[in-house]
Amino acid sequence: MTRIHSAAIIEAGASLDDTVQIGPYSVIGAHVRIGAYTTVGSHTIIEGHTTIGDNNRIGHFAALGGPPQDMKYAGESTRLKIGNRNTIREFTTINTGTTQDNGLTYIGDDNWIMAYVHIAHDCQIGNHIVFSSNSQIAGHVNVGDWAILGGMSGVHQFVRIGEHAFLGGASALVQDLPPYMVAASEKAQPRGVNIEGLRRRGFTADAISALRAAYRTLYKNSLSLDEAKAQLHELARRGGDGEVPVTILLRFIETATRSIIR
Known part of the structure; x- marks a missing residue:
């Protein structure tokens, strides 16, 4: 049975699997779809044209599917799609796409997204990725499978991070980080191969x-x-x-x- 707290607000039109759990004071918008065994904590807002798969764990005070923080956005119907088995912790924000790109922000499967992470419009996120707390990525960023972003790192718009790459904490990445490589320092510089990973x-x-x-x-x-x-x-x-x-x-x-x- 769906377990929806009596203090949650589920707008008419939302589609929730029978096994979904929603915590108190959370708001689920009319165009939201949530798959089996996904749990949503308290005080979380999921809005927009957002589709969330199965077995995701979404923490408290997250904001998913909000409009892109792009001054060109004029209310177009764009989307956010989140796959399966992701952990999305407290105060994370993930926005929908823009028509300047393909209109979709995409999060794959088995990702670990820690507290206060921001994933901007039109980002394409693969699988098995770790976003450490306070990592922030701008619009149109692509992140490959198994990459790790250190805490308080920042990624410039349109940058790509290759698979199995590692971006050190408090690093600013303004150019593409090749797969398998480590980058670190205030302005991210190459530091070797991600051997341990x-x-x-x-x-x-x-x-x-x-x-x-x-x-x-x-x-x-x-x-x-x-x-x-x-x-x-x-x-x-x-x-x-x-x-x-x-x-x-x-x-x-x-x-x-x-x-x-x-």
């Missing part, structure tokens, strides 16, 4: 060794970006366990629109 996720020693060679090529050998990309192509062609991650790294660099951190 890759080991925890089952990457082999050979794959990590190839990525360390790729890091040296990008950041330690005084090469231009074009020269580095040529050497990365050669490194990927060597095959072995490093071929796939180096190819993913190379593809990310070749498609960067804001350039990568250097």
Whole structure:
């Protein structure tokens, strides 16, 4: 049975699975859809055209599906979609998209979103990502699977963060952070390969060794970006366990629109 506290407000038109739990003083808007076994704490607002999947845990005082904080927004019908098994803690804010992009802010599955996180309009968030407390990302940001953002970090609009990357706490990221890499300091700078994270996720020693060679090529050998990309192509062609991650790294660099951190 749906367990909705008597002090919660569920607007007509909202669609909640029978197993959803809603805490006191929370407000669920008319265009909201919430899937099975999702729980919502107290004093949370979920509004707009928002779809939330199954088995999510949403904390107290969160604000999901509000209009984008973009001065060009003129009330268009845009969306927020959240997948399954996400934890979204207290005071998190996630906005819907804008028509200047594809109109959708997307959160994947199995993400851990800590307190006071802000995810702005049109962001595309993958799976198994950690957003530490007070991390803030601007509009149109893409974050790849298994990335970690440290506490009080900030990400500039239109920036991409690659899969398995790590952004240190209190860092400002204004260019793309390649997959598998660590960046840190006040203006985020490359600091090496995310070796510990890759080991925890089952990457082999050979794959990590190839990525360390790729890091040296990008950041330690005084090469231009074009020269580095040529050497990365050669490194990927060597095959072995490093071929796939180096190819993913190379593809990310070749498609960067804001350039990568250097």
